[in-house]
Amino acid sequence: MIYLDQAATSYPKPTEVSEAICASLLQAGNSGRGGHHLSLEASRLVFDARWEIAEFLGAEDASCIVFTANATESLNLALFGLLNPGDHVITTELEHNSVLRPLYNLEDRGVEVTILPADRQGCIDVSRESLTNHLRANTRALVCTHASNVTGNMVDIASVGEFCKEHNLIFIVDAAQTAGYYSYDLKNTPVDILCFTGHKSLWGPQGIGGIYVKPGVVVRPLKVGGSGIQTFSRTHPGQMPEALEAGTLNIPGIAGLLAGIRYLRSLGLDKVRHVEGELCRYFYRGVSKLVGVEVYGDFRAPLRCPIVSLNVLALPSNLVSQRLADDYSIYTRSGGHCAPLMHRALGTDAMGAVRFSFSHKNSREELDTALRALAEISGDLL
Amino acid sequence: MIYLDQAATSYPKPTEVSEAICASLLQAGNSGRGGHHLSLEASRLVFDARWEIAEFLGAEDASCIVFTANATESLNLALFGLLNPGDHVITTELEHNSVLRPLYNLEDRGVEVTILPADRQGCIDVSRESLTNHLRANTRALVCTHASNVTGNMVDIASVGEFCKEHNLIFIVDAAQTAGYYSYDLKNTPVDILCFTGHKSLWGPQGIGGIYVKPGVVVRPLKVGGSGIQTFSRTHPGQMPEALEAGTLNIPGIAGLLAGIRYLRSLGLDKVRHVEGELCRYFYRGVSKLVGVEVYGDFRAPLRCPIVSLNVLALPSNLVSQRLADDYSIYTRSGGHCAPLMHRALGTDAMGAVRFSFSHKNSREELDTALRALAEISGDLL
Structure with a gap:
């Protein structure tokens, strides 16, 4: 098996992650729900993970x-x-449905939404001039992905963040593809909210993610209920982080995520990013030479995630992905990648695209096999 | 260690649960997010779990x-x-903050809330007459726990459900303490919504739970976003169960929950309930003989969960729990158990209560040790 679907979920997970999950099942009870050893062990684990994620992302605390x-x-x-x-909110055509659908929902409730268009390469103009043109008196926030999950092209969040800071906008960043790839220094970056998942580049299990909220930014909770503290108060606790957590925490997931981050840090994030960038460029150079293969995105851009999306001639992407899986045991992701506006901008809303995504666990040999497979599939039709 | 805090989270988890979680990390990718083997394996796992939970709860499908x-x-x-x-909604003083706090929040937004009072034993009057007295023209739903997490006393959901059905009320049941203990037959019971967690009597890991929604009942989603299907639709898919799920599912958690339920079914739910009921009665008989120990709840009631909450003389519950843990390695849960109105009804809002909760993994020998410990602690103060 050659797994080139790392942007869907990283694979194979480090053994440390499984071990940490099993250990948590043996050693930890329910955090914040008692004073005995097992409960305290769970609370300690949660605190350690919170602390280490904060440190990893360069958060204040x-x-x-x-x-x-x-x-x-x-x-x-x-x-x-x-x-x-x-309120008015600005977003982009790069976004995943996890941003677009909440915004459409809010639009129905009276929130105004502006969507910055992507060009045929899937890039958006986030220059000061462009952003200024979209400002309104009631503009309250700007939400955008840090990297397209289709093309891998990244947005310069430092400059967008500066613009937001100047205009008193809340800046919300979708880091689904970048947490565990990009070196964040959040306390020195004008990002108010960073949303991340644990099961991609952070190497944790599925089912655990997180949100960074800059001190002073107040977010209404989505869920309220038991918090293990302030039982006799009518309202859910207001202090962070309890304010935004309700019910029993995902202790095994948190243990697995902590192990994933420790694994990543032991390798060195810069080194991992370098290896993944090299693999991505190698694959891109290879596919660029193939007649009948169209690659999407801007590969001259300095800021990129290790993703290459492409189509082979006029073949529907799911057929190509299926053939890669069936004939070559190469696993990719076809279709629309939950990013409908991006695919419309790229002109691929009908056929989707075949997405190859890499991690440091992949090898050049695997990519050579994938390149040969693509040559054969495209050659068949020449 | 003698673990008598099973109502907070069951412990120790069966080895099958750890094994299933580790296997899912090795064998499963991201469900519904691709057509390759790993993704399909994840989808299959999710479907199997959904199907088996439905069967276990007697759901329609x-x-x-x-x-x-x-x-x-x-x-x-x-x-x-x-x-x-x-809307008007009826609830009870037995409820956990996971019911009360959302209701208080809704009250601030114009929902009318009636809270049925509990007596000094922590029981509520859910007779037809009592419920009829609280009906209003705008009464839309009744929400109540199936079992108090403080006293263990259960509510007769069949009769409350019949009342709701007759008056066209949506009946929402909190099964946090009962799923994995009570034998549900939901398709033949007038329950519209059943809310459960995986990490208590279902023996799964923390971080996974679920909701049963009777066919025909339409619930607005709490979260919308990527669903792996209908990428190009502006709205989140409307069909169940996708309508109420968004983003990557907790595959390891689902695998663990499925293993927990299979473990439970292999033992036999009736047998487990019998063992746990016997242990609970044994412990209750023991503590009833201790001078200076006050037990809460109605132990003549036929429907009970394996929970015994008590206080020792006028000692704050946390001190008793701490002493049990420190001097005897007996783990219990003190305080308010996130059930403030219940503790007010019991007159224990100041001191809380020491909760002992049992599973079939506990033994009479463990309970004997706990009884001796309580005798010593109460004797110290006589």
């Missing part, structure tokens, strides 16, 4: 980190928890 | 079962997704 089920929950929490009828 | 993070999320989803300003 552990209380800025809230655990969620996935990036989708984080984005729903941020968008529904910050925007009110009458 | 697998599409009635939606995965959530915990019972709290399920309850928030149900309450925020069903109630509108102007």
